[in-house]
Amino acid sequence: MLVTRYNPYSDMDLRKGFEVLHSLMNQFDPAVKEESNITSFVPSVNTRESDDAYYIEVDLPGIKKEDIEITTEDNVLTISGERKYKDEVKEDDYYKVESRYGKFSRSFTLPEKVDVEHIQAESRDGVLEVVIPKVKEEEKKPRKIEIK
Numbered sequence: 001m002l003v004t005r006y007n008p009y010s011d012m013d014l015r016k017g018f019e020v021l022h023s024l025m026n027q028f029d030p031a032v033k034e035e036s037n038i039t040s041f042v043p044s045v046n047t048r049e050s051d052d053a054y055y056i057e058v059d060l061p062g063i064k065k066e067d068i069e070i071t072t073e074d075n076v077l078t079i080s081g082e083r084k085y086k087d088e089v090k091e092d093d094y095y096k097v098e099s100r101y102g103k104f105s106r107s108f109t110l111p112e113k114v115d116v117e118h119i120q121a122e123s124r125d126g127v128l129e130v131v132i133p134k135v136k137e138e139e140k141k142p143r144k145i146e147i148k
Contacts, residue, residue, distance in 0.1 A: 041083050041102045054132040056108060061126035068128060072116050079130070080105035 044059040058079055060068065068081040082103045089096040110116070113135040120131045 041104045043104055043106065045106060047108075052134055054111070054114065054134070056130040056132070058106065058128040058130070059126065060123070060128050063126070065123040068123065070119075070121055070130065072110070072119065075110050075112075076107050077110055077119070077130070077132070078105060078107045079128070
C-alpha cells in the first residue's frame with residue numbers, strides 16, 4: 001500500500017476544468033450576449049439534392065429580403081444578413097426582450113460541378129430558398145485527337 005499525503009488543493013484542478021468547460025459551452029450558446037449587447041442569431045438550415053440542383057432553405061422569419069446578402073467566392077456560398085428587433089417592452093421597473101436578433105452568416109462549400117452563374121434565390125413566408133443548379137454533363141463521345 002502506498003502512502004500519499006492529502007492535498008486539500010487537489011480538487012482545484014477539477015474546478016478549473018469545469019470553469020474551462022463552462023466558458024467553452026458559453027461560446028457555442030446562441031443565447032449568450034456578445035460584447036455589443038446584441039444576442040447572436042443562428043438561422044436553421046435545411047439542404048436537399050435533386051437530379052438537377054442543390055437546394056438550401058434557411059429559416060429567416062421577420063427578415064426582409066433587403067437585409068439578406070448572398071455571395072459566392074472561391075467555391076463557397078455565404079448567406080448573411082441582420083435580423084432587426086421590432087417589438088420590445090420598456091417600462092419604469094422592467095425591460096423585456098424575448099426574441100433573438102443580430103447579424104448572422106452561414107457558409108456552404110459548393111460541390112465542383114455547379115453552375116454558379118445561374119444560382120437563384122427566393123424569399124417567401126420567412127423561408128429563403130437558394131437553388132444551385134448542377135452542371136449538366138455532356139455525353140462523352142469518343143474523339144480522335146490530332147497530333148501536331
